[in-house]
Amino acid sequence: MKHILVIFAVFFSIQVSTAQLFTKKKLINLENMDKKVLSWGYFIGLNSYDFKFEYEQNLEDILVDKSTGFQLGLTGDLRLNDHLNLRFEPGVYFAKRNIRYDESYFDGQEFNDNDLLREVQSTYIHFPLLMKFSTNRINNFRPFIVGGVSTSLNLSSNEENPDDNSAGQFRMTNNTYYYEVGFGIDLYLLYFKFTPSIRGVFAFNDEIIRDLDPNSPWTGNIRSGKTRGIFINFTFR
Template sequence: MIKRITLFIIFLAALASVRAQDRTVQNRPYTDLRTFHFGVLVGTHLQDLEFVNRGPQIIDIEDGNGPTEKIVSMDQDRWDGGFTVGVLGELRINQTLQLRVAPGMYFGTRHLTFHNLSELNSNGEPTEETQELKTAYISCAFDLIAAAPRFNNHRPYIMLGINPMINLSGKDDDYIKLKRSDAYLEVGVGCDFYLPYFKLRPELKFMYGLSNCLDSKHVSNLRDKRMLMYSNSVSEAHSKMIALTFYFE
């Protein structure tokens, strides 16, 4: 039985391969011959932060009890969604390579949870504090695209790039605050679909922050000393994103 199923799957794959060789009328046959062109982009993304927890710390909250040891761990306990908008300009280097410059904006909110291991609730569990960390980034991605030869009305590709960003959000009364600037390494895959009136390019890419994006100077600006145990709980943070973007060219 397993052998028959395997042969049936092989037959379907062979049939699909034969059908894929059929040539069809090409939409916009000369669109890839342009030296330079523009477009717009929209998309969605998931954000995450990797934290390095500091461990035990000595905190003086000025309540008359003197310095005490606190242990607080912090994490972004889920991938949080956001959306992206922007424009693009693309330069054709040769038949395979293109250089894309894509200014855009990334909007989202990260949900952070602090676990105070030094203070337990009535159930013997660590008490928790949360923070909604809103983010609004201005970005300008520089991507190198390597595309396969076009077949019919589609053309797959891979991409690699760097994406510097400027963070426009952040409050002085938050537990955690991020730096104003960061840079992401981008790697992804996509496919061009040639439609009658425009070219649609869905792209899935993975982005990883190259620097420590935690604003360590934020602690000195806190007025509420009870926030220190939470703001001091991490020493380093790196941002990550998974982005699904649709380019219209």
Template sequence: MIKSLSVLLSLIFLAIGVQAQGNWGGGVDDEPLHFGFTFQYIGSEYKIQKGLNWRDDIIEIDAAAGRPPIREQVKSISSTLNPGFGIGLLANLYVTKHLDLRFTPTLIFADRVIDYEFESGNSYEQETVKSPEGFTRRAVSSTMIDFPLLLKLKSERKGNFRAYLIGGLKYGFDIGAKKNADDADNTYFNKLLKNQQGIFSYEAGLGFDLYFEFFKLSPEIKIANSVNSVLRRGEDPYSTPLDKLFLRNFIFSLYFE
């Protein structure tokens, strides 16, 4: 994926290079308020804070009559970067020559994964999710509507190019959280890991405005971190060893204005 993004950016800069200097860019910089749309590639992972007693035995609380409860001890907990994508709209308000205010509501489809390794080597599969060998993987499927409010600090325009820094806050709401967290009929070690439905985050990054004749294209890279823990506790073995879970997203965006 990184190689594909590098090739795409190279082609964009090549196209800019063969254009005549001083492209109009659709005149968006001359408007006090203009609109656009965005496509995003997203990599999601958790920043994990384990509880003080995270290696204590986890004991099955709904064991069937006539057999002893299952006991497990956690050996390791880790999270790997998982891909997703988003599509969204853009409203850009001109503030000063070097500052814009941007609102970019975005619909995001992304799964977050966390892997548990038990001392026993046992694995407890989640339906539709393949665990790595020797691990138990829990995936949190999310369909988020993000509402970022960002400040864009712009450099001087040089020909068909302008660099900028961007940062701000956003609120995300998972519209599928309740449906995806329904595990009432699951046995104890087949329960799901659950996240909060509403998430506040801060994000920061950089980008480039590239001017074509009738539009402006802006490749942008950001990092977003949740302000609050996204962990939702329940009677399950997967939230028990955790103190807090923070969500971290790496976002590559293409804005068309």
């Protein structure tokens, strides 16, 4: 009976502690921060870019080796009402993708191992315009979802380069247009607000600049190539 009473007491204590964790009012940090009409901050983060390819013929898929890049930038936040904010987050994004071709793309042509690989290093100036939908604040945290559109300028695109893949140059368009969706949580600390978030980014437009040879093994079978990626940002305000 003593053991049963001890187990019941421990279980009851856990239940009470759990309930208090989510319902008991705590000391509120930065209580009036969300009442500002306009606020500024900065972010740093990580990214992983990919390509979504569509093909003219049913050949082997072009593989993309993704790597982790990083980004940094500024945030501007315009309060529209208690739950809705308009956000502008210009930033610089550094990314790298390795594109691997199957040997079948060079059927009947001479090639070497270097022809099967294209390294795509990109430096983007990224301009997203986002709507942020927040829940009610719960003590010192506040979840939200975010979505919107964006455009980027690829400083490493090679769009104007007269050399193409036959000379080892993989070319992309200078400008890309995206839609973005994601979620995050505002954490109200003692002196500043810290916001981790994650977003999926998906390009609208085909970014591949075709080679001069319409039957090029590198671009001849690509109907469209569109960027997609994941951003993990850590914002400080």
